[in-house]
Amino acid sequence: MMKTSTSTQDYLKRIYELTECGEPASTNDLARELNIKPASVTGMIQKLAAEKPALVEYQKHQGVTLTTSGKRAALEVIRHHRLLEAWLVQTLGYSWDEVHEEAERLEHAISEDFERRIAAALGHPTRDPHGELIPTEDLKMPADDSTPLSALRPNQSATIQRVISQDPDLLRHLESLGLIPGIQIEVTEYSSFDNNLTVKVGKKQNVLGLNITTKIFVEIL
């Protein structure tokens, strides 16, 4: 296929993330995610849409989606990123709030050989340290059946699968509460006024607001 540049890879990755909901990604959202001005994003998107095999589908004012080639390239980068996060945590003792930044740069620099070696060394993991699914070697994204914690109600138990955040401060906070992937929890109270959930983790009870409960995804037991 194509040799994609670092910037192209960043664009494709962000577009993948923004379009996971089914909606095309807007220029503005993309600009915000990439820390690039909207005008520049428009220009770059036009270039990506004009590549020999087009990487994105684009119509003025209608937003962007990935083509099959574009999605493949995006999943390649995402696989690199998530394998790297897992590898950095497991072999170099990075904490889950530190790995993101390092992986963000390394993901563009590693070879396919390197990818295969760390995947094998880790035993072909399916999730990264945040619980995000790792695309398979043939670049398919496994199905995810998890539920947002915010949808649970008293007396429901669940296992935490993923935590959607790259913010080190939030991640450290959640870790201090014991809210990390793999942990079992139980909902004991729910307030319909502010949507707070009271969640039992081990012996501790924590009251969590929507800004947290929508970022934690669980498998209901």
Next chain:
Amino acid sequence: MMKTSTSTQDYLKRIYELTECGEPASTNDLARELNIKPASVTGMIQKLAAEKPALVEYQKHQGVTLTTSGKRAALEVIRHHRLLEAWLVQTLGYSWDEVHEEAERLEHAISEDFERRIAAALGHPTRDPHGELIPTEDLKMPADDSTPLSALRPNQSATIQRVISQDPDLLRHLESLGLIPGIQIEVTEYSSFDNNLTVKVGKKQNVLGLNITTKIFVEIL
């Protein structure tokens, strides 16, 4: 200090290598090492010499040398490269003929934190898998007291310290002969006509030409 770009780092690294002999590096040699046209090298060198703290010393037609800042930046990259080579060989099973290319890209992408972590994980090694000295954390290049194998004569014994080559074919060949860093050898014959040396490695005897014996550096016992 400065944030140096990938290309700047490549230039500084090559200039460091080419000036190790004491002579300034020529535009042409640099161009050959970097796979870049001489005209482009001139332009880039002029830019490096014009940086706020100059990275190179440059006078038209006289070649380039590194300034103190430039040398520091070069040693930083070289430390990254050599630590990465050691790391890739030790933890991911790369062979010494495969690591160079991978390290060549990763060296520009890793953080200082990453550097410290792999250095610690490896026990602060002083040489990479080729036997090249690794610059210290405070960016000093340790003194090297090794001798080229080509200078040895019959009945001298030595330990191989470094093999100066990035060529995978040559490296695999040397490995098949047992000529790798750490191994002990003994010179049994010398031909003053073609400068061939006969070298005993373990039980095997090998006749080696100048093109090999000048690339292997040893510590005489």
Next chain:
DNA sequence: AAAATAATTTAGGTAAGACTAAATTTAATG
């Protein structure tokens, strides 16, 4: 030392990818 050859530099150009400012299109509001 002059001529030929090799190395180096200048000049001018290109491609990526970002930016600002201005124009335009879509969406939201009265």
Next chain:
DNA sequence: CATTAAATTTAGTCTTACCTAAATTATTTT
């Protein structure tokens, strides 16, 4: 539905780092 506001695109610049072709300086040969 007209108007304002927000989002998006166009147009024109800039920087980095490369290239080719032509001019210049060094070096080597005769």
